[in-house]
Amino acid sequence: MHPILELRGITKTFPGVLANDHIDLSLNKGEIHALLGENGAGKTTLMNILYGLYTPDEGDVYIRGQRVDIHDPNDAIQHGIGMVHQHFMLIPVFTVTENVMLGVESIKVGVLLDREAAAKRVREISSQFGLLVDPDAMVEDLPVGVQQRVEIIKILYREADILILDEPTAVLTPQEVEELFKIIRSLASQGKSLVFISHKLKEVLTIADRITVLRDGHVVGTTTPAEATEASLAKMMVGREVILKVDKKPPQLGEVVLDVEGLTVYDDRGFLAVDGVSFQVRAGEILGVAGVQGNGQTQLVEALTGLRQIDGGMVSVLGQDITHASPRQIMEVGTAHVPEDRQQDGLVLSFPVVDNLVLNTYYLPPFAKGISLKHDEIEKAGSKRVELFDIRTPSIFLPTSNLSGGNQQKVIVAREFSRPIRLLIASQPTRGLDVGSIEYIHNRIMEKRDEGTAVLLVSPELDEVMSLSHRIAVMFEGKIIAILPAVEATKEKLGLLMAGIQEQEPVPVHA
Amino acid sequence: MSEKPAASETAETPVEPTKNILQRIFVRTGKLSSLLLPILAVFSALVIGAVIIAVSSPDVLTAWKAFFQDPLGVLSITWFTVRDAYIALFEGSFGQPKQIAEAIRNWRGTGETRPLLEAFRPFSESLVIATPYIFAGLAVALGFRGGLFNIGAEGQLFLGGLASVYVGYSFTNLPWFVHLPLALLAGIAAGAIWGAIPGFLKARTGAHEVINTIMMNYVAFRLTDYLLQGPMAGPGGLPITIEIATSAYLPSLFPKPMRIHAGFFLALAVAALVYWFLWKTTRGLEIRMVGANPHAARYAGVRITSTIVLTMALSGALAGLAGTAQVLGVNHKMVRAFSTGYGFDSIALALLGNSHPLGVVLASLLFGFLRGGAARMQSVAGVPVEIIRIIQALVIIFVAAPEIIRGIYRIKAIREGEKTLARGWG
Numbered sequence: 001m002h003p004i005l006e007l008r009g010i011t012k013t014f015p016g017v018l019a020n021d022h023i024d025l026s027l028n029k030g031e032i033h034a035l036l037g038e039n040g041a042g043k044t045t046l047m048n049i050l051y052g053l054y055t056p057d058e059g060d061v062y063i064r065g066q067r068v069d070i071h072d073p074n075d076a077i078q079h080g081i082g083m084v085h086q087h088f089m090l091i092p093v094f095t096v097t098e099n100v101m102l103g104v105e106s107i108k109v110g111v112l113l114d115r116e117a118a119a120k121r122v123r124e125i126s127s128q129f130g131l132l133v134d135p136d137a138m139v140e141d142l143p144v145g146v147q148q149r150v151e152i153i154k155i156l157y158r159e160a161d162i163l164i165l166d167e168p169t170a171v172l173t174p175q176e177v178e179e180l181f182k183i184i185r186s187l188a189s190q191g192k193s194l195v196f197i198s199h200k201l202k203e204v205l206t207i208a209d210r211i212t213v214l215r216d217g218h219v220v221g222t223t224t225p226a227e228a229t230e231a232s233l234a235k236m237m238v239g240r241e242v243i244l245k246v247d248k249k250p251p252q253l254g255e256v257v258l259d260v261e262g263l264t265v266y267d268d269r270g271f272l273a274v275d276g277v278s279f280q281v282r283a284g285e286i287l288g289v290a291g292v293q294g295n296g297q298t299q300l301v302e303a304l305t306g307l308r309q310i311d312g313g314m315v316s317v318l319g320q321d322i323t324h325a326s327p328r329q330i331m332e333v334g335t336a337h338v339p340e341d342r343q344q345d346g347l348v349l350s351f352p353v354v355d356n357l358v359l360n361t362y363y364l365p366p367f368a369k370g371i372s373l374k375h376d377e378i379e380k381a382g383s384k385r386v387e388l389f390d391i392r393t394p395s396i397f398l399p400t401s402n403l404s405g406g407n408q409q410k411v412i413v414a415r416e417f418s419r420p421i422r423l424l425i426a427s428q429p430t431r432g433l434d435v436g437s438i439e440y441i442h443n444r445i446m447e448k449r450d451e452g453t454a455v456l457l458v459s460p461e462l463d464e465v466m467s468l469s470h471r472i473a474v475m476f477e478g479k480i481i482a483i484l485p486a487v488e489a490t491k492e493k494l495g496l497l498m499a500g501i502q503e504q505e506p507v508p509v510h511a
Numbered sequence: 512m513s514e515k516p517a518a519s520e521t522a523e524t525p526v527e528p529t530k531n532i533l534q535r536i537f538v539r540t541g542k543l544s545s546l547l548l549p550i551l552a553v554f555s556a557l558v559i560g561a562v563i564i565a566v567s568s569p570d571v572l573t574a575w576k577a578f579f580q581d582p583l584g585v586l587s588i589t590w591f592t593v594r595d596a597y598i599a600l601f602e603g604s605f606g607q608p609k610q611i612a613e614a615i616r617n618w619r620g621t622g623e624t625r626p627l628l629e630a631f632r633p634f635s636e637s638l639v640i641a642t643p644y645i646f647a648g649l650a651v652a653l654g655f656r657g658g659l660f661n662i663g664a665e666g667q668l669f670l671g672g673l674a675s676v677y678v679g680y681s682f683t684n685l686p687w688f689v690h691l692p693l694a695l696l697a698g699i700a701a702g703a704i705w706g707a708i709p710g711f712l713k714a715r716t717g718a719h720e721v722i723n724t725i726m727m728n729y730v731a732f733r734l735t736d737y738l739l740q741g742p743m744a745g746p747g748g749l750p751i752t753i754e755i756a757t758s759a760y761l762p763s764l765f766p767k768p769m770r771i772h773a774g775f776f777l778a779l780a781v782a783a784l785v786y787w788f789l790w791k792t793t794r795g796l797e798i799r800m801v802g803a804n805p806h807a808a809r810y811a812g813v814r815i816t817s818t819i820v821l822t823m824a825l826s827g828a829l830a831g832l833a834g835t836a837q838v839l840g841v842n843h844k845m846v847r848a849f850s851t852g853y854g855f856d857s858i859a860l861a862l863l864g865n866s867h868p869l870g871v872v873l874a875s876l877l878f879g880f881l882r883g884g885a886a887r888m889q890s891v892a893g894v895p896v897e898i899i900r901i902i903q904a905l906v907i908i909f910v911a912a913p914e915i916i917r918g919i920y921r922i923k924a925i926r927e928g929e930k931t932l933a934r935g936w937g
Contacts, residue, residue, distance in 0.1 A: 307809060328812030339810060348804040355796070360811040363793045371792045 002065035004029040004193050005050075005162055010059035012045055019045040021217040022059070027162065027195060030188050034204040035197045037214035038237055038406070038434030043197050046214070047164050051083045052076040063162075074103075082160025084151040084168055092140030096133055097122055100154050125156050129183045141269065143294030152183075163187065164195045167432060169203060181207050199237075199434045201230040202463070213237055238436045254283030257318055257423050257454035258304075264312030265296075265303045273299035275478035276313065283422070286445070286455040288469030288486075290462060291498050296478040297458050298340060301427045304456070305337045306330045307345075317423055331360055334422035338412055338429045340458075342405075346412045349401040353393055354382035356400050356411050361419060381418070389414035390440070406437035413441060417448065424448055427458045442468060462494055476500045549863055549870075551916045552909035553877065560902040561593045564894055568592045596892040600899075603887025604880035606633040628769050633883060635771040639841060641879025643668070643850070645778035646833035647857030648864060648871035649785050650706075650826045655866040656789055657822035658802030663709060663724025664830040665854025666731030667702040671831025672838045673735060674701035676845040677743065679755025679838065690758040694839055695832070702831015703824040705731065710823025714816035720823065728854070739847055752845045761840035772840035779872065781832065786868040788825075798822050830854060859907040878903060 005027040012020040020042045027033050037043045048054045050061060052070040060067050063079050070076050076083070090099050097119045106114040106121075119135040126133055131149040139147060148168060155163060165184075169177045184194055184207060198204050204211055205225045213220040213236040220236045258281040265274035273296040281287045291297055302308035304315060306327035315323050317333045325333075339345040347356050358367050358378055366377040382396045391410045393403055400408060409429070416424070426445060430438040445468060449455050459465050465472055466489060473483040474497040482497050565571045574588045607630070614630035617623055647664045654661035661667075675698035682690060709723035739750035746753070761774045789795035800808040801818045809815055833853055838845055860878060864870025885899040909916050 305810075326812065326814070327810060331812060337810070344804070344806045345810045346807060348800055348807045350803050351800075359800075359807065362796055362811075368793050371794055373791050373793060373796065375791070 002062075003027055004064055005195075006062040007046070007050065008060050008062065010046060010049060010056050010061075012042075012049060012054060012056050018217050020049070020056070020059075023214070023217075023219055025212055025219070027193050029193050030191055031209045032184060032188050032194045032196055032207055034208035034211045035195055035214065036199065036201075036204055036211055036233060036237060038199070038436050041214040041237070041434070042217040043214055044166060047083060047166060047195065047197060050076065050164065051081060077158055077160070080159070080161035081164065082155025082158055082162070083164040083166065084148070084155060085166050088147055088151060090139045090147060090150060093138065095136050095138055096142075096150050096153075097135040099139055099150055100135075100157050104158060121157060122153060125153050129153075129156065129186075131183070143298075146294070161191070162193050162195070164197070166197045167199070168196070169198070169200065177203065199438075201233050201435070204233070205230065215239060234435050237434065252284045252450075252452075254452055255318075256280045257283050258456060259316045260304070260313070261315075262313035263300070263303060263310065263315060265299045265308060266311055267299050273478055274303060277475075277478070277480050278313075279473060279480060279483065281423070281454040281456050283452045283454050284449060285471070286449055286457055286469045287483075288465035288472045289456065289458040289475055289480075290465045290472055290494055291460065291475035293460050295475045295498075297427070297460075297475055300475070301337075301340065301425060301458055304330075304425055305335065305339075328360070334420065336416035336419075336421040336424045338409075338416055338424070338426040340427035340431070342409055342412055342431075347400050347408060350399055352397045353386070353391070353400050353403065353411060354379055354396040357382045357385050357396075357415050357418075359415060361415070385414040385418055389417075389444075406433045409433060409437065409441065413444060417444060421448070421453055424453050424455045425458070426455065428460065429457070430459075430461065430464060438464075462491055466491070466494070474498055548913050548916060549865075549874070549906075549910055551920060552863075552906050555909055555916065555919065556902045556905035557597075559905055560898060561597070563901060564593050564596045564898055565589045567898070568894070592892075596888055596894045596898075599888040599892040599894070600881070600884035602891075603633055603884030604637050605884075606630055624766070628765060628767075632768050633887070635765070635769040637876075637880045637883030638775050639770045639772070639879075640882045641875045642772075642775045642778050642840070643833040643837050643853045644857060644860055644875035644878055645782060645872055646836060647830050647853045648860035648875050649782060649868060650702075650829035650833070651857045651861035652864060652866040652868065652871050653785060653789065653798075653829060654822060654826040655861055656802050657798040657818070657826075658805065659710075659713070659819065659822055659826070660721045661706065661724055661823065661826045661830070662721050662858065663706065663727045663731075663827070663854070664833070664857050665850065665852070666724070666728035667705045667827040667830035668832075668834030668837075668850060668854055669731040669735050670701040670705040670834070671698035672834030672845050672849060673738060673743070674698050674831070675759075675835040676752050676755060676838045679759035680753050680844075682759075683756050685756075685758055687758040687760075690756065691761070691839070694755070694759040695835055698831045698835025698838070699828045700831075702834070703828035706827015706830065707820055707824040710820040710827075713823070714819040735845075735847065739845065743845070745844070750847050754844045755839065759839060760843060761836060763840075770841060772836075774836035774840035777832075777836065781829070782868040782872050785829070789868075794818075794821065830857075833857075856903070859903070859910075863906065863910045877906075 003026040005025075007023060007025040010020050010023045010025075011018075023042070023046055025033075025035075025046070035043050035046070045054065049056050050070065052072045052075050055071070061070060062068070063081075068075075068079055070079065070081075091102070094102070097115055100122050101115075101118040106117040108114040122133075122135045125131065126135075129152075131153055133142075133146055133149050133153065139150065142150070152165075152168070169180060184196070188194060196204070196208060205228065208225060210222060210224055211228060211233065212222045213233065215237060223232075260280070261278045263274050263277045264272070267273040275296070277296075277300065279287065289297055289300070299308055303310050306322070306325055306329065310323050313323070314321065317330070317335060320333055322330050322333060331337075343349060348359065355362075355378075358381065362368060362373065362378070367374055367381070379396070385391070386393065386396055389410050391403070391414060392407050400411065403411070413429070424445070429445070430441050433441070442464070445455060445457070457465060457468055466486060469486050471483055471485055472489045472494065473480045474494060475481075476498065477500065481500070481502055484493070571589050571592050574585045578585050611630040614626040618627045647668060650664050650667070651661050675694045678694040678697040679690075682693075685693070705727060706724075709718075709720045709727055712718045712723050713720045736750070739752065743752050745751050761772045761777070763770065763772050765771065789799060797808065797813045797818050798821065800811060800813055801815055801822070805815060808818070834850065837849055842849055856878065860871055860874045863874040863877075864872070881899050881903060885896040888894045888899070889896050
């Protein structure tokens with residue numbers, strides 16, 4: 001019995017980097033096969049080859065025992081391969097239905113689109129697999145988590161047999177991850193075969209039938225959940241022992257750095273996003289904000305960093321009122337912001353790395369004298385930061401788009417951490433990153449905390465929030481419905497709070 | 512020719528598939544698409560131009576009717592027609608080599624300069640034509656760098672012309688080192704204001720600058736009509752202003768008949784200035800940031816509204832300089848038809864030059880030479896000047912749609928990128 005999918009000797013080189021090095025992979029029918037690896041390990045490249053976005057320099061792809069040439073995604077779709085990408089391929093100004101049927105449009109007559117038929121099918125798939133979404137919603141209005149559901153519906157709409165999911169659980173709550181796993185298991189039991197790309201060791205051990213680990217472009221090994229542990233997988237991915245549990249010392253609390261009172265913020269559509277939120281963060285502590293994406297966290301962070309207008313309430317940093325301050329003023333008060341969407345907000349991808357390393361400090365001495373930029377100083381600082389923060393790039397003058405996601409994030413971290421800061425607002429700082437990078441960034445955040453920086457950590461990754469924070473606030477529908485000390489917080493408790501279910505006894509808002 | 516995978520020796524050496532010679536040049540010279548592409552575009556445009564020249568020549572067409580009787584004769588007529596046309600073009604752009612050589616010999620012998628000037632006149636004319644192109648091309652290029660489409664360069668250069676001509680003829684007793692800078696400043700300021708208005712509208716209301724700059728063009732044209740027929744009209748009832756004082760001239764560098772004036776070197780200097788500004792200053796970095804990624808620019812603390820206004824004002828100022836240079840350096844007065852569409856061609860130039868000052872200068876020189884030679888091509892070889900417009904248009908098409916060139920010459924894009932349409936997970 002042939003495996004339904006086989007990759008043999010796949011090799012792919014980009015200028016300066018060997019992305020895939022004679023990779024062999026096989027997938028059986030009805031199997032859930034996890035592909036694990038650091039950023040830059042070559043997982044996404046490999047899957048892009050399978051999906052026809054790249055052509056391999058060497059190697060072959062066999063589907064159902066037949067050698068196939070996949071030149072573009074259409075070929076891949078013809079062969080029954082569907083891919084949900086880590087970076088979406090949705091058109092923001094189209095509706096859900098339009099995005100789903102793009103390329104396989106239902107026709108009423110001649111050239112007239114039949115949106116109703118497509119929307120009906122979308123609703124069917126939606127309810128059959130529990131992927132709730134409004135077919136008429138505009139994609140750009142949807143939160144990231146819901147956009148992901150659209151991507152999954154897209155491939156189910158095209159009757160894919162081989163499904164590739166690239167880091168699909170990045171934006172889901174524990175309960176939603178369970179739902180997704182149910183879906184995946186039912187798909188597998190109905191004969192679909194799945195490749196599940198992830199860096200989340202716990203999840204991979206939960207859902208996968210087999211696990212293949214990639215490192216630096218080659219296969220390190222293939223194992224099963226029965227034979228592997230988190231530690232053994234991490235070691236395979238990184239090549240050394242990895243510390244998975246953060247060493248959390250008891251906090252040395254200082255003065256109140258961030259004081260938020262009655263904060264009210266509206267979103268782009270005029271709806272209330274942040275509803276009278278109040279909290280404080282002290283020097284030396286980490287306050288984590290947990291919650292499902294789309295409950296106001298994004299708008300909260302935007303408001304605190306000057307990127308969104310505050311319509312009510314007050315925000316102050318070290319006693320200074322910054323409610324109506326500009327992003328630059330907020331930065332100058334000693335705030336650092338690691339943004340949720342690093343490619344959109346945190347970096348100019350077409351600019352060289354060295355420019356991004358001073359993206360918000362270019363106007364300050366020594367980088368500038370008056371209006372004139374001092375490139376030698378900028379380059380000096382850039383080289384230093386690349387070294388200090390172990391940013392993997394052949395040159396600081398290459399466009400930042402060349403860097404992997406993890407290294408792009410390191411550029412942002414290097415930039416923000418290279419100046420004296422009193423408050424760090426980190427929004428999903430390890431989104432899409434591999435175990436090695438996550439460990440690195442968590443350690444740097446802890447370092448800052450030890451130095452006395454107040455840290456506000458906003459993340460839908462419960463593991464991250466739980467392991468780093470001293471106190472955990474849960475946001476639901478724009479309100480902070482609870483703040484718990486970390487020691488009292490369990491996944492179940494937080495999961496319920498994230499879904500809006502509060503405990504019977506009143507919970508103190510300030511710890 | 513498709514890539515043939517070759518065995519790689521170690522993990523480090525990149526695979527070397529066989530490629531055709533153009534692909535090899537392309538790869539070896541790294542980021543050459545910004546240079547190779549325009550060169551191939553120009554070459555392809557000239558080839559197609561040759562075909563059009565042949566096909567539009569009555570002699571060639573009649574000859575081809577008798578192809579089977581005398582194929583070699585027909586081919587040779589075709590070849591000679593095209594060859595003569597392009598030789599005429601070359602001579603019109605640069606001058607006739609024989610004439611130049613003789614004039615140099617003459618000058619060596621007798622010290623006579625007049626024949627020398629005559630011989631280099633075509634070359635000088637081409638540079639004269641290129642001068643306003645450089646300014647206007649820089650204007651649009653700077654706009655593009657800031658993420659803005661300045662379609663109003665034509666109107667801005669009219670305003671620049673009006674303002675500078677007014678200062679030019681209004682004062683008669685100023686020394687040149689006061690009068691000339693004053694006139695230049697007037698042209699710059701007028702262009703800057705004309706550009707800042709749509710800039711301000713975009714920054715405050717989000718109104719698209721394409722619409723507004725086009726509208727401003729119409730206003731500028733009608734304003735010019737009104738002023739040249741009314742308040743600024745010279746004697747004689749024609750819509751022409753009086754001449755500017757010589758103290759406001761951009762001086763000619765050589766005696767007549769060479770028309771090349773200091774404006775050309777001013778243009779080169781301004782190109783260098785624009786380069787310095789965009790890449791070596793904080794404001795320039797901010798403009799480029801807003802153009803490349805306005806979200807990140809906001810995050811980085813850049814004030815988007817004021818940057819947009821600044822970008823449009825600077826762009827308008829540069830376009831104003833184009834009009835100013837024409838008035839102060841060539842016409843020495845303002846007439847209604849003083850611009851032959853520089854503002855609109857400049858959009859193509861900015862694209863051709865990849866929105867980089869050096870590219871813009873080279874592209875402007877190219878267009879200047881093509882335009883310069885067009886007249887001679889018509890008078891000597893009987894090829895209509897419109898052929899040059901066609902060639903220019905083809906160059907623009909090839910640059911705007913590089914896939915055509917890639918397809919023709921089978922150059923594969925080196926970096927296959929992910930086609931991200933919506934921003935999702937980081």
